[in-house]
Amino acid sequence: MTAPGANAASMPASLVLAGAGKMGGAMLAGWLAAGLDPGRTTLIDPVPSREIVDLCAERGLALNPPAAEPGAVLVLGIKPQGLEAASSGLDRLIGRDTLVVSILAGKTVANLRERLPRARAVVRAMPNLPASIGRGATGAYANPEVSPEQRASADGLLAANGTVAWLPDEAQIDAVTALSGSGPAYVFLMVEALAEAGIAAGLDPEVAHRLARATVSGAGALLDANPAEAAELRRNVTSPGGTTAAALDVLMRLDGLGALMREAVVAARRRAQELAG
Secondary structure, three states: OOOOOOHHHHHOEEEEEEOOOOHHHHHHHHHHHHHHHHHHHHHOOOOOHHHHHHHHHOOEEEOOOOOOEEEEEEEEOOOHHHHHHHHHHHHOOOOOOOOEEOOOOOOOOHHHHHHOOOOOOEEEOOOOOOOOOOOOOEEEEEEOOHHHHHHHHHHHHHHOOOEEEEEOOOOHHHHHHHHOHHHHHHHHHHHHHHHHHHHOOOHHHHHHHHHHHHHHHHHHHHHHHHHOOHHHHHHHHHOOHHHHHHHHHHOOOOOOHHHHHHHHHHHHHHHHOOOOO
């Protein structure tokens, strides 16, 4: 497990980012803040957003150069469904010593090496959207061809965006995708549901949404600041026979939140496995 934080010394000498959408762009912001050299950074994106175009102009990053050179690290941030079409162009960006870091959901190391014949050292990583504010959670797996130096470089990149958990088995990446990769959406949905429940209980919609948002973000901040297990924190705010206990009796029943969350994570993992095809 790697705690958040990185510095210029842990950044690769040069980097090519293929695909600068929401996740790729979020990770890039963290890398630049951690000291990645803009002058040695190349972005490949056929339809870059206005934000990415402006960032490249302001910081001096190369955007879609006519003859991009292989970098020390190639980060694959394209959509998984686009790998096949982009593979020939991506393969030429891989040099003899290039480390390939893929954040493509469902695409295994075998998938990547089949479509990118030059790829040898490959790290599969699954970050999540809070990487955009340096609070991401990333699971990562390195294939045997990744050298200790390359793994350290990958760790520095990923740690610039938040917490990193290295996995011993590539198969666990799909579970990480389902848990933390998709997890922020589950939390956002909980805020929506909590606000709607407050409205149904008689609150003004603006008040309900404001309180629901602050409640979830505040609970998350407390969880981050307090080393106690989540279960202990839950017990600390649950008085026997009180209002919280009454609500938890509903959420913790056999068909309650736990069962729904397990079903949701299984569904997300299954979809990640399907994307490997």
